[in-house]
Amino acid sequence: MRISRKLPTATCVLVAVGATLLVITLGCKPARSEAAPAPARHINSERLQGTLEKLSEFGRNPEGGVTRLGFSQVELDARAYVMGLMKEAALEIRVDPAGNIFGRRAGSEKLPALLFGSHIDSVPKGGAFDGSVGSLGAIEVIRALNDGHVKTRHPLEVVVWTNEEGPHFGVSALGSGVAAGSLGPEILDRKGEDGLTLADWLRRYGQDPAHLADARIARGSLAAVIELHIEQGPNLYETKVQIGIVQGIVGLKRWRCVATGVANHAGTTPMNRRKDALAAAARDLLVVREVVRAESGRQVGTVGYMKAEPGAANVIPGQVEFPVELRDLDAAKIERMWELIQQRFAKTDSEEGVETKCVVINDIAPALSDPSVQNAIREAARTAGLSTADLPSGAVHDAGEIARIAPMGMIFVPSRDGISHAPQEFSSWDDIANGTEVLYRTILRLDQSKAGRP
Numbered sequence: 001m002r003i004s005r006k007l008p009t010a011t012c013v014l015v016a017v018g019a020t021l022l023v024i025t026l027g028c029k030p031a032r033s034e035a036a037p038a039p040a041r042h043i044n045s046e047r048l049q050g051t052l053e054k055l056s057e058f059g060r061n062p063e064g065g066v067t068r069l070g071f072s073q074v075e076l077d078a079r080a081y082v083m084g085l086m087k088e089a090a091l092e093i094r095v096d097p098a099g100n101i102f103g104r105r106a107g108s109e110k111l112p113a114l115l116f117g118s119h120i121d122s123v124p125k126g127g128a129f130d131g132s133v134g135s136l137g138a139i140e141v142i143r144a145l146n147d148g149h150v151k152t153r154h155p156l157e158v159v160v161w162t163n164e165e166g167p168h169f170g171v172s173a174l175g176s177g178v179a180a181g182s183l184g185p186e187i188l189d190r191k192g193e194d195g196l197t198l199a200d201w202l203r204r205y206g207q208d209p210a211h212l213a214d215a216r217i218a219r220g221s222l223a224a225v226i227e228l229h230i231e232q233g234p235n236l237y238e239t240k241v242q243i244g245i246v247q248g249i250v251g252l253k254r255w256r257c258v259a260t261g262v263a264n265h266a267g268t269t270p271m272n273r274r275k276d277a278l279a280a281a282a283r284d285l286l287v288v289r290e291v292v293r294a295e296s297g298r299q300v301g302t303v304g305y306m307k308a309e310p311g312a313a314n315v316i317p318g319q320v321e322f323p324v325e326l327r328d329l330d331a332a333k334i335e336r337m338w339e340l341i342q343q344r345f346a347k348t349d350s351e352e353g354v355e356t357k358c359v360v361i362n363d364i365a366p367a368l369s370d371p372s373v374q375n376a377i378r379e380a381a382r383t384a385g386l387s388t389a390d391l392p393s394g395a396v397h398d399a400g401e402i403a404r405i406a407p408m409g410m411i412f413v414p415s416r417d418g419i420s421h422a423p424q425e426f427s428s429w430d431d432i433a434n435g436t437e438v439l440y441r442t443i444l445r446l447d448q449s450k451a452g453r454p
């Protein structure tokens with residue numbers, strides 16, 4: 001992780017090369033020091049906290065956190081609350097056929113919109129911050145602009161995407177996926193565990209599923225998309241850095257592998273005559289870990305389960321199914337690691353007398369952040385007196401979908417202990433206010449950049 005402090009990296013480097021240690025200390029000191037009070041915020045932290053606390057009442061669980069699944073009554077109620085806030089902020093509201101909510105504030109010039117927001121659905125027994133911070137932070141930015149009578153050249157659009165978490169229908173980032181054109185009408189017949197199809201739910205959301213494709217956003221029709229989000233990992237919290245500048249959302253590739261040996265009697269088959277598929281799969285699991293650990297960087301690799309057949313204590317397993325999942329910002333690195341893994345699987349096969357075959361079941365390309373949007377966020381944080389670090393996002397986000405059609409950037413704020421998708425999920429009100437202030441300043445920076453492009 002690259003970490004820059006209160007002053008731009010260039011200043012720190014310059015000072016480090018040319019001046020005394022004392023100057024280095026002053027020049028690169030983290031924000032919020034006694035030396036320099038932080039600049040005043042434009043956004044209203046108490047007002048933002050008030051709306052976040054109110055939103056957390058929709059689907060609140062007794063143990064803390066929320067269960068507010070996309071396409072549920074409680075989410076519908078929460079959407080009504082959020083649309084009320086948008087209306088109060090004088091935004092012009094529109095809901096597209098995928099159920100995505102847009103709130104528009106006019107610009108002074110005929111330019112493509114700057115789009116920013118997140119989602120308000122959660123996983124079952126999730127936290128109250130994932131998605132909500134970026135959604136209500138976006139509305140707070142509009143309120144702050146209204147308070148200051150600030151006009152922008154670009155139209156501004158706040159967005160709340162539909163069903164980002166996607167426990168229903170097995171599709172995550174559903175609303176943004178439809179908007180980006182990576183999901184289409186083929187998903188309408190999918191049934192959730194409640195027996196209703198996606199089409200049924202869209203009708204309940206007041207939409208006509210036949211028009212789903214109209215939710216698509218044309219490439220080039222947005223100046224940029226920015227999403228404020230909690231990190232959902234430990235990096236910022238552990239290093240006490242206030243703002244994460246997301247380099248991109250990692251790509252993911254998944255294979256389903258089947259190792260086939262010979263099932264046989266566990267008591268009568270000598271150890272040197274066995275073709276034990278589970279022993280081979282266990283070695284393969286360690287191979288995945290070794291290959292992924294051998295590379296430098298933040299790539300991750302996981303074998304999430306093993307299904308052994310026939311699955312009895314007195315039978316040598318004849319067949320084992322297991323997935324391999326690799327994630328990284330660099331798709332070429334994923335391919336390179338997979339090559340090595342396959343070579344090592346072949347070695348295991350010949351030593352264990354089994355045959356292992358793998359097929360790709362999921363392939364999501366990395367979504368890189370736009371360098372100019374990253375720079376706008378960096379400058380916004382610097383002028384707000386906040387420390388920053390560049391880091392990838394290991395989790396899926398709506399912004400990753402929209403990155404396929406528009407320049408994208410994401411702002412992360414720290415997650416306490418790196419916990420998310422759990423009732424303990426928490427980000428301090430100060431960190432949330434910092435992130436929202438950076439969003440405010442980023443929007444204004446992008447608005448001033450030439451030709452309606454960041």
Ligand SMILES: [Zn+2]
Pocket residue numbers: 119130131164229
């Ligand atoms: Zn989220």
